[in-house]
Amino acid sequence: MMNIDDIKSRLQMMLSQKRFSHSTHVMEASRILAEKYGEDIGKAELAGLIHDCAKDMDKSSTFALCKKYDIIVDSIMKKQPEILHGMVGAFLARDLFEVDDKSVLAAVTNHTMGCENMNKLSSIVFIADYIEAGRSYEGVEKIRKAAESSLEEAIVAGVDSTIEDILKKGKLLHPQIVLTRNWALEQLKGRTVGLL
Ligand SMILES: [Fe+2]
Ligand SMILES: [Fe+2]
Numbered sequence: 092m093m094n095i096d097d098i099k100s101r102l103q104m105m106l107s108q109k110r111f112s113h114s115t116h117v118m119e120a121s122r123i124l125a126e127k128y129g130e131d132i133g134k135a136e137l138a139g140l141i142h143d144c145a146k147d148m149d150k151s152s153t154f155a156l157c158k159k160y161d162i163i164v165d166s167i168m169k170k171q172p173e174i175l176h177g178m179v180g181a182f183l184a185r186d187l188f189e190v191d192d193k194s195v196l197a198a199v200t201n202h203t204m205g206c207e208n209m210n211k212l213s214s215i216v217f218i219a220d221y222i223e224a225g226r227s228y229e230g231v232e233k234i235r236k237a238a239e240s241s242l243e244e245a246i247v248a249g250v251d252s253t254i255e256d257i258l259k260k261g262k263l264l265h266p267q268i269v270l271t272r273n274w275a276l277e278q279l280k281g282r283t284v285g286l287l
Contacts (some may be wrong), residue, residue: 092189098141101187106147114140116223117216124215128242131212138198138216141188145180146173153179167263174265177203205246205271214242221249230255243282246275 093101103111121139125132145153153172157164160182168174181199184190194212201213202220209217222235222245230252238245250272257264 092191095137095140098137098188102141102144105144110143110147113223113225114143116225117142117219120219120223121215124219124238124242125212128211128215130215134192134195134198134212135215135219137190137192138195138202138212139219141184141190141195142180142199142202142216142220143176144187144199145176145183148176148179156182167265171263171265174203177201204265204267205250205275206267207270207274209246209271209274211242214246218242218245218249221245221252228252241279241282243275243278247272247279250275 099115102114106114118136118139121135122132124130125135145156148156150172153175154164156162156179157175160179162175162178162182164172164175177200181196184199185196190196194210197210198213198216201209202216205213205217218234218238222231222238234245234248234252237248250268253268254264254272
């Protein structure tokens with residue numbers, strides 16, 4: 092793997108200044124969550140830093156890389172290719188930054204829509220993306236507060252805000268994010284029942 096400073100310099104060339112700053116903020120938020128919830132701090136920081144490495148690519152490069160890496164592009168992804176930057180980013184991280192840790196690459200893949208049975212590292216990066224210090228959108232405090240209680244609560248709160256935003260903008264809702272929400276919600280309910 093490239094060392095973290097070289098990854099940062101490379102990232103800086105791939106991303107806008109704003110996106111690079113967001114990435115370092117997600118790195119920091121991932122570290123804080125990893126400390127709180129007992130995850131490997133180095134992995135969390137690395138995954139947080141590189142999670143958006145493919146986000147500033149244009150549509151045609153994104154589709155070209157999907158072809159190169161055999162990523163299955165469904166009809167919703169075809170219309171809203173920004174959904175693909177997690178999956179494409181994981182392959183880029185492997186090939187450009189020589190990241191070989193499977194859980195770090197999975198966290199990059201999963202940060203866009205999550206997945207059922209997401210592990211702790213993926214959950215941490217997923218949430219860090221919502222609550223990093225530079226975020227100030229309406230509803231962010233609710234997600235920050237949920238992240239104080241549990242990862243699953245924060246996932247539900249984050250996905251809810253994304254779904255509300257998608258509905259407001261009249262965009263297509265990808266079923267993957269609904270599956271993620273339902274899984275996290277069931278985890279929460281299961282815990283509540285366990286307490287009774
Ligand atoms: Fe992203
Ligand atoms: Fe992000």
